[in-house]
Amino acid sequence: MKIEGTETLHAPRDRVWALLDDPQALASCTPGMQELRPTGPDEFEAVLSIGIAAVRGTYKGKLRITERTPPERYAVQVEGSSGAGFVRAVGVLELEDQGAQTGVRWSGEVQVGGALTLGSRMIPGIARMLAGQFFQCLDRKLQEGSA
Amino acid sequence: MKPPVFDYQDPASVEEALELLARHGAAAKVLAGGQSLMPLLNLRLARPEVVVDINRIDALDYLTEESGWLRVGARVRQRRLEREAEVRRMVPLLTEAVRFVGHPQIRNRGTVCGSLAHADPAAELPAVAVAVGARLVARSRSGVREIPAEEFFTGPLTTALRPDELLAEARFPCTGPDWGWAFLEVSNRHGDYALCAVAAGVRAGDGRIQDARLAYAGAGPVPVRLREAEAALVEHSDLEEGIRAASAEARRVLQPDGDLHASSEFRRHLAAVLTARTVRLAWTRARTRSGGAHA
Numbered sequence: 462m463k464i465e466g467t468e469t470l471h472a473p474r475d476r477v478w479a480l481l482d483d484p485q486a487l488a489s490c491t492p493g494m495q496e497l498r499p500t501g502p503d504e505f506e507a508v509l510s511i512g513i514a515a516v517r518g519t520y521k522g523k524l525r526i527t528e529r530t531p532p533e534r535y536a537v538q539v540e541g542s543s544g545a546g547f548v549r550a551v552g553v554l555e556l557e558d559q560g561a562q563t564g565v566r567w568s569g570e571v572q573v574g575g576a577l578t579l580g581s582r583m584i585p586g587i588a589r590m591l592a593g594q595f596f597q598c599l600d601r602k603l604q605e606g607s608a
Numbered sequence: 609m610k611p612p613v614f615d616y617q618d619p620a621s622v623e624e625a626l627e628l629l630a631r632h633g634a635a636a637k638v639l640a641g642g643q644s645l646m647p648l649l650n651l652r653l654a655r656p657e658v659v660v661d662i663n664r665i666d667a668l669d670y671l672t673e674e675s676g677w678l679r680v681g682a683r684v685r686q687r688r689l690e691r692e693a694e695v696r697r698m699v700p701l702l703t704e705a706v707r708f709v710g711h712p713q714i715r716n717r718g719t720v721c722g723s724l725a726h727a728d729p730a731a732e733l734p735a736v737a738v739a740v741g742a743r744l745v746a747r748s749r750s751g752v753r754e755i756p757a758e759e760f761f762t763g764p765l766t767t768a769l770r771p772d773e774l775l776a777e778a779r780f781p782c783t784g785p786d787w788g789w790a791f792l793e794v795s796n797r798h799g800d801y802a803l804c805a806v807a808a809g810v811r812a813g814d815g816r817i818q819d820a821r822l823a824y825a826g827a828g829p830v831p832v833r834l835r836e837a838e839a840a841l842v843e844h845s846d847l848e849e850g851i852r853a854a855s856a857e858a859r860r861v862l863q864p865d866g867d868l869h870a871s872s873e874f875r876r877h878l879a880a881v882l883t884a885r886t887v888r889l890a891w892t893r894a895r896t897r898s899g900g901a902h903a
């Protein structure tokens with residue numbers, strides 16, 4: 462299923478790019494990210510603990526940066542699995558220069574399997590909620606950095 | 609299918625339950641009717657360390673009226689809403705909506721507060737709570753707070769409840785005398801989660817709609833109240849024109865996700881059609897009530 466959204470980050474585009482290009486900053490803003498370990502150029506092993514109410518799972522998987530066009534476009538591929546099933550996703554971020562601000566257009570294609578498919582009607586809503594938390598965290602970091 | 613291993617606690621008092629929630633926080637999960645939690649456990653989608661069963665707490669089994677509010681304790685089964693005539697008199701929308709919740713077997717066990725705390729975006733009772741302006745009473749060891757329904761639902765299966773809080777009671781305001789209410793939904797089979805559901809209330813006076821409430825389930829990540837559509841109903845002196853404007857507004861504003869069962873466009877279409885049907889029904893009921901007769 463496909464999900465997309467737009468956000469505004471309150472910092473110039475080159476600063477947003479620098480933050481997105483820093484795996485540790487990304488990891489600290491990704492909801493539930495417990496571990497992000499580089500395994501090669503642009504490849505990581507990740508452990509995520511994602512919980513929506515009682516439905517909580519620890520996902521182990523791989524994260525790969527598949528495209529990087531500074532300072533405007535960034536694409537990642539994620540796959541992970543837990544006892545409850547698997548998740549595969551590709552995401553694209555596009556940054557638009559708006560002077561002191563940066564417009565972010567994001568889209569993702571998410572696939573789930575196993576018992577998780579039972580909740581599939583809620584996955585777009587949940588993904589959007591998690592994406593919102595991710596961008597809020599980035600924005601906070603950007604504003605702290607400029608203060 | 610069997611659940612993963614968990615520690616089972618069945619406190620006999622609210623205080624003990626709150627103590628357990630304070631101690632275990634997010635690792636604990638409250639079990640009331642179990643109609644959502646048990647399947648999640650059996651599928652191993654939920655893996656709480658501790659299950660706090662509140663079924664022994666008799667103090668939470670009350671359904672009473674107090675100063676214009678219907679108070680529903682955390683152990684009240686959904687079935688009581690349809691069986692007690694007093695509920696229809698006080699909050700008719702609850703009686704209307706509850707028959708769409710699962711099946712009788714589910715409503716015999718499932719609780720009102722459990723459905724609210726589970727916060728499924730397509731569930732009926734959360735939409736009712738938002739439509740009538742219910743208040744949710746959250747208790748923890750550190751105190752009590754009342755959360756307006758519109759602030760309670762924050763995402764799919766996500767509420768403003770903190771991990772140490774118990775949804776101890778739901779308070780629904782009793783309907784005013786000139787109000788009529790209606791609840792309709794479309795689902796693949798009766799008892800399934802709604803593809804889209806609409807809760808409507810209108811206050812009749814001087815031959816037109818004076819005030820309106822519209823809330824939608826299955827039309828977004830949380831139950832939504834549409835003030836723009838409500839305003840459209842009040843602004844137009846002609847009922848059908850108002851309904852057309854409100855339906856158009858619902859179609860324009862709502863952004864339901866599409867899935868295997870229904871596309872986003874189909875859900876928006878249902879929202880518009882059900883807006884018209886529920887408002888007409890609510891209007892008929894409001895006029896009957898304000899005319900002195902009882903429906």
